[in-house]
Amino acid sequence: MSAPVLEVRNLTRHFRGRGSAPALKAVDGVTFQIEEGSTLGVVGESGSGKTTLARLIMALDRPTAGEVIFAGHDLFAQPAAELARLRRGFQMVFQDPYGSLDPRMSVGRIIAEPLHLEPAAPRGAARRARVAEVLAEVGLAPGDAGRRPHQFSGGQRQRIAIARALISRPQLVIADEPVSALDLSVQAQVLNLLMDLRDRERLAFLFISHNLAVVEFLADRIAVMYRGRFVETGPAEEIFRHPMHPYTRLLLESEPRLEKGKRRARPAPMREDRAGDWTHACAFAPRCPHATMDCTARTPVPTALAAGHDVTCHYAGEI
Amino acid sequence: MSAALESPRRPPPALVAGGAITAAFILLALISRIWTPESPTRIHIALRLKPPLAAGLLGTDPFGRDVLSMLMAGTWTSLSTAFLAVALGLLLGVALGTAAAALRGRFEEAAMRSADVIFAFPALITAIMVTNIFGPGQATAVTAIGVFIIPVFARVARASALQIWARDYCLAARAAGKGRLAISLEHVIPNIAGTLLVQATIQLALAILIEAGLSFLGLGLPPPTPSWGRMLNDAQTFLDSAPWLAVAPGVAIALAVLGFNLLGDGLRDLFDPRRDRAP
Amino acid sequence: MSLAVENLAVHLGARALLADMSFRLENGATLGIVGESGSGKSLLALAIIGLLPEGMQAQGRVLLDGEDLLALPESALCHRRGARIGMIFQEPATALNPAMRIGEQIAEGLIWHRRIDAAAARAESLRLLDHVRMPDAQRRFAFYPHELSGGQRQRVGIAIALAPEPELLIADEPTTALDVTVESEILDLLAELVAEARMSLILISHDLGIIAGMTERCLVMYAGTRFEEGPKERILRKPLNPYTLGLLAALPERAPATGERRARRLAGIPGNVPSAGRLPPGCRFADRCAMAIAACRPVEPAWRALEPGHGVRCIRAETLL
Numbered sequence: 001m002s003a004p005v006l007e008v009r010n011l012t013r014h015f016r017g018r019g020s021a022p023a024l025k026a027v028d029g030v031t032f033q034i035e036e037g038s039t040l041g042v043v044g045e046s047g048s049g050k051t052t053l054a055r056l057i058m059a060l061d062r063p064t065a066g067e068v069i070f071a072g073h074d075l076f077a078q079p080a081a082e083l084a085r086l087r088r089g090f091q092m093v094f095q096d097p098y099g100s101l102d103p104r105m106s107v108g109r110i111i112a113e114p115l116h117l118e119p120a121a122p123r124g125a126a127r128r129a130r131v132a133e134v135l136a137e138v139g140l141a142p143g144d145a146g147r148r149p150h151q152f153s154g155g156q157r158q159r160i161a162i163a164r165a166l167i168s169r170p171q172l173v174i175a176d177e178p179v180s181a182l183d184l185s186v187q188a189q190v191l192n193l194l195m196d197l198r199d200r201e202r203l204a205f206l207f208i209s210h211n212l213a214v215v216e217f218l219a220d221r222i223a224v225m226y227r228g229r230f231v232e233t234g235p236a237e238e239i240f241r242h243p244m245h246p247y248t249r250l251l252l253e254s255e256p257r258l259e260k261g262k263r264r265a266r267p268a269p270m271r272e273d274r275a276g277d278w279t280h281a282c283a284f285a286p287r288c289p290h291a292t293m294d295c296t297a298r299t300p301v302p303t304a305l306a307a308g309h310d311v312t313c314h315y316a317g318e319i
Numbered sequence: 320m321s322a323a324l325e326s327p328r329r330p331p332p333a334l335v336a337g338g339a340i341t342a343a344f345i346l347l348a349l350i351s352r353i354w355t356p357e358s359p360t361r362i363h364i365a366l367r368l369k370p371p372l373a374a375g376l377l378g379t380d381p382f383g384r385d386v387l388s389m390l391m392a393g394t395w396t397s398l399s400t401a402f403l404a405v406a407l408g409l410l411l412g413v414a415l416g417t418a419a420a421a422l423r424g425r426f427e428e429a430a431m432r433s434a435d436v437i438f439a440f441p442a443l444i445t446a447i448m449v450t451n452i453f454g455p456g457q458a459t460a461v462t463a464i465g466v467f468i469i470p471v472f473a474r475v476a477r478a479s480a481l482q483i484w485a486r487d488y489c490l491a492a493r494a495a496g497k498g499r500l501a502i503s504l505e506h507v508i509p510n511i512a513g514t515l516l517v518q519a520t521i522q523l524a525l526a527i528l529i530e531a532g533l534s535f536l537g538l539g540l541p542p543p544t545p546s547w548g549r550m551l552n553d554a555q556t557f558l559d560s561a562p563w564l565a566v567a568p569g570v571a572i573a574l575a576v577l578g579f580n581l582l583g584d585g586l587r588d589l590f591d592p593r594r595d596r597a598p
Numbered sequence: 599m600s601l602a603v604e605n606l607a608v609h610l611g612a613r614a615l616l617a618d619m620s621f622r623l624e625n626g627a628t629l630g631i632v633g634e635s636g637s638g639k640s641l642l643a644l645a646i647i648g649l650l651p652e653g654m655q656a657q658g659r660v661l662l663d664g665e666d667l668l669a670l671p672e673s674a675l676c677h678r679r680g681a682r683i684g685m686i687f688q689e690p691a692t693a694l695n696p697a698m699r700i701g702e703q704i705a706e707g708l709i710w711h712r713r714i715d716a717a718a719a720r721a722e723s724l725r726l727l728d729h730v731r732m733p734d735a736q737r738r739f740a741f742y743p744h745e746l747s748g749g750q751r752q753r754v755g756i757a758i759a760l761a762p763e764p765e766l767l768i769a770d771e772p773t774t775a776l777d778v779t780v781e782s783e784i785l786d787l788l789a790e791l792v793a794e795a796r797m798s799l800i801l802i803s804h805d806l807g808i809i810a811g812m813t814e815r816c817l818v819m820y821a822g823t824r825f826e827e828g829p830k831e832r833i834l835r836k837p838l839n840p841y842t843l844g845l846l847a848a849l850p851e852r853a854p855a856t857g858e859r860r861a862r863r864l865a866g867i868p869g870n871v872p873s874a875g876r877l878p879p880g881c882r883f884a885d886r887c888a889m890a891i892a893a894c895r896p897v898e899p900a901w902r903a904l905e906p907g908h909g910v911r912c913i914r915a916e917t918l919l
Contacts, residue, residue, distance in 0.1 A: 045777035045778065055490075058494050060490055060493055060494060083496075087496050091495075092490075092491065092494050094487040094491065095487075096487055099486050099487040099488065100486075100491055101488055102486075102488040102510070103510070104509045104510055105506075105509075113491070113492060113495040113497070116496055116497060117495060117496040153870040154870075155870060156870075161491075164491065164495075168495075183635055183871065184634060184804065184806075184845055184848050184849070185634060185844060185845060185848050185866055185867035185886075186866070186867075186870060187866075188847075188848035188850075188864035188865065188866030188867070189866040189867075189868070191864055192863055192864050192866060195863070210777065210778060211778075211850075212778075213849070213850040213851040214850050217851075218850075250779055251779065253782070254778045254781065255782075255807070256781070256805060256811055257810070257851055258806060258807055258810045258834055258846075258849070258851065259851075
């Protein structure tokens with residue numbers, strides 16, 4: 001196993017509540033690492049904090065506590081110039097292929113933007129050559145550099161966004177729901193492209209999605225996020241074959257799949273799920289069918305059930 | 320998606336009408352710099368208070384000056400003052416507004432509150448104050464009107480810049496290590512330029528109106544430089560005997576204001592993204 | 599109740615947004631309509647209930663028990679629409695009045711359609727909220743839409759659609775805006791309510807997995823027309839249209855589970871869905887189709903029934919038999 005590209009330690013981000021409302025713990029003590037060339041899939045529903053997590057790792061937001069260590073450097077302990085140098089190593093692909101490309105810029109200028117991070121940023125012909133190179137890598141033509149984003153379809157725009165993330169030759173790409181805005185037939189093309197890049201360039205990915213099938217397809221390891229915490233992490237196959245956390249099980253049960261066949265009417269859970277202060281409890285307890293008094297009294301900590309398979313539940317392995 | 324490429328869209332009618340009127344006024348102002356029927360300042364007592372067509376196209380004033388020539392020269396005075404004032408307000412206001420959106424926090428708070436304070440003074444009162452301090456002249460008029468326009472642009476620029484800052488492409492630019500200034504110049508300002516242009520056009524109409532008001536009160540450019548406002552003032556005494564003296568500058572002011580307002584509305588329609596979807 | 603759509607087409611000016619749509623829905627039957635964006639599936643729903651956007655024109659026939667809805671005057675249509683056909687939208691927040699308590703919104707429809715008095719309507723709307731399993735319905739009766747979660751708002755949307763006791767329910771992407779766990783609850787609820795009331799259901803979705811779990815029959819749409827229609831099992835197991843085949847192959851969950859993890863690839867469909875103004879001549883899928891031959895280009899393939907109850911628009915369907 002090679003050295004980790006990314007190490008995240010106890011990462012926490014709270015947002016102040018309005019008035020007397022309790023602080024929103026968008027990310028609450030998350031710890032993990034990503035090895036070179038491997039993909040961590042983060043699965044979570046809306047409000048789980050996955051986008052905040054991505055922004056913290058990209059150093060686009062400052063954490064309340066904790067560290068993000070990229071290639072051995074703590075991002076939030078770096079002077080601005082050093083952080084800019086490090087940024088070449090990690091780039092991001094956003095969810096919305098319409099909002100993430102400046103409509104007034106040419107595709108070439110959009111893609112070349114991260115070159116700004118290089119001390120001797122290439123200009124003129126050298127810059128055009130670099131842009132053409134990444135355009136080819138994502139399956140677009142060099143001539144596309146002169147066109148504008150609105151002349152492309154959603155899938156092609158996402159290829160442009162991927163090209164922008166690749167031009168600085170990063171070791172890590174953070175992809176926040178990169179295919180959820182795309183149609184099924186186009187989504188497959190983009191997923192294949194990401195996979196090819198991962199294998200060819202030995203890119204490490206942090207792949208965020210609400211779609212389990214997509215994450216299962218792409219990730220080596222999976223982290224299930226709920227209310228700012230990782231409730232279960234482990235190898236992708238383990239998580240799908242032997243989900244241990246009740247929330248992971250609920251997710252897997254809920255996802256509509258072809259093989260599942262006809263829906264049986266199940267009693268819908270009547271429990272309320274409202275954001276609140278769950279500092280002294282398991283955040284999933286209000287929705288959990290196995291919850292006991294203990295779950296609302298003590299915060300569970302990650303417990304290793306097998307090598308690399310952690311479950312944050314008091315009853316991990318018992319349920 | 321790319322309706323703009325598919326079929327040439329017909330420009331909004333307001334744009335055509337407004338564009339034509341403003342273009343005519345700008346042309347008139349430019350011509351007045353090299354040619355007017357008579358010298359607008361030449362006094363000719365023998366031809367005093369002649370009705371239109373009796374002497375010159377639009378008649379003469381109590382000093383026998385040609386009204387058409389004065390009107391043309393006044394167009395230059397009015398438009399140049401308005402353009403300079405709007406340019407001043409635009410430059411400072413946009414700088415202030417985009418900086419507020421980029422920096423947020425205390426700077427934003429301070430910048431916007433001071434804009435509120437300026438905004439609280441009525442334009443004309445501001446102008447009278449400034450003129451009283453510095454004395455009449457074009458620089459004073461431009462400053463007086465421009466200062467009043469700064470907060471308008473500061474607000475518009477800040478509000479639209481905040482929307483742009485919330486877009487993912489600004490996040491992507493930050494991930495590419497771009498600073499706030501670079502992002503403001505490369506992403507924010509180009510994307511709010513349309514909104515600012517619309518606002519500038521509407522402010523031009525307002526500036527023309529204020530300039531006329533100032534010169535009406537004798538706070539504009541000092542005589543003998545012709546201006547619409549003073550022509551209107553001079554005409555007061557002769558409203559019964561020589562109504563054409565009031566009609567000419569009055570119509571000019573109304574038409575110019577209408578023209579720039581129409582142009583603004585037309586540009587707004589043109590930039591409106593919803594136009595793309597209309598059949 | 600029986601619904602028959604016959605040769606339905608929708609035009610915007612000279613552009614055909616929807617062409618050659620025909621299908622039947624018997625009493626108590628369930629039909630899933632699946633398609634990518636631009637396939638015209640939502641437009642089809644709007645055309646059936648007579649709520650097409652201004653400027654669009656529908657041709658053909660939409661027969662509800664033999665009565666052509668397209669030929670009805672607006673006033674009569676208005677009644678049929680609410681009383682016999684219920685509609686559930688993707689984002690209930692936009693379908694609900696933000697300034698009106700949810701209980702009143704449900705009651706409003708009841709007073710209008712069932713001609714009952716306010717007190718009865720109130721009791722009935724409370725019963726409906728309970729029926730759609732709104733947690734703590736008694737209290738939430740007086741809530742405004744923004745005070746509810748997305749899933750709860752969709753429950754209100756369903757209650758409003760069910761209030762007049764319609765015979766046909768059309769649900770257009772009813773769970774697309776929801777999280778997967780909430781989606782599952784809403785779909786379970788829908789399935790149960792439809793079965794219980796013996797309603798007919800048209801469920802529109804881009805997600806094959808949802809259709810698979812909910813309906814007996816499946817209609818696949820592409821770029822504004824129907825491509826394949828038949829029994830759901832048949833379509834999902836052994837489709838006769840290369841487009842349906844491509845969609846199924848593009849599902850990440852269908853990626854081969856065996857073999858080296860790194861060697862897995864998805865079989866995507868190349869290219870993009872053409873927009874209504876730029877349809878290629880001949881078969882509108884030919885440019886992206888792996889099975890296309892020269893004969894696909896000159897004329898658009900006609901709809902034909904290959905087996906009883908299984909129709910397809912493809913001249914090469916036999917090769918998939």
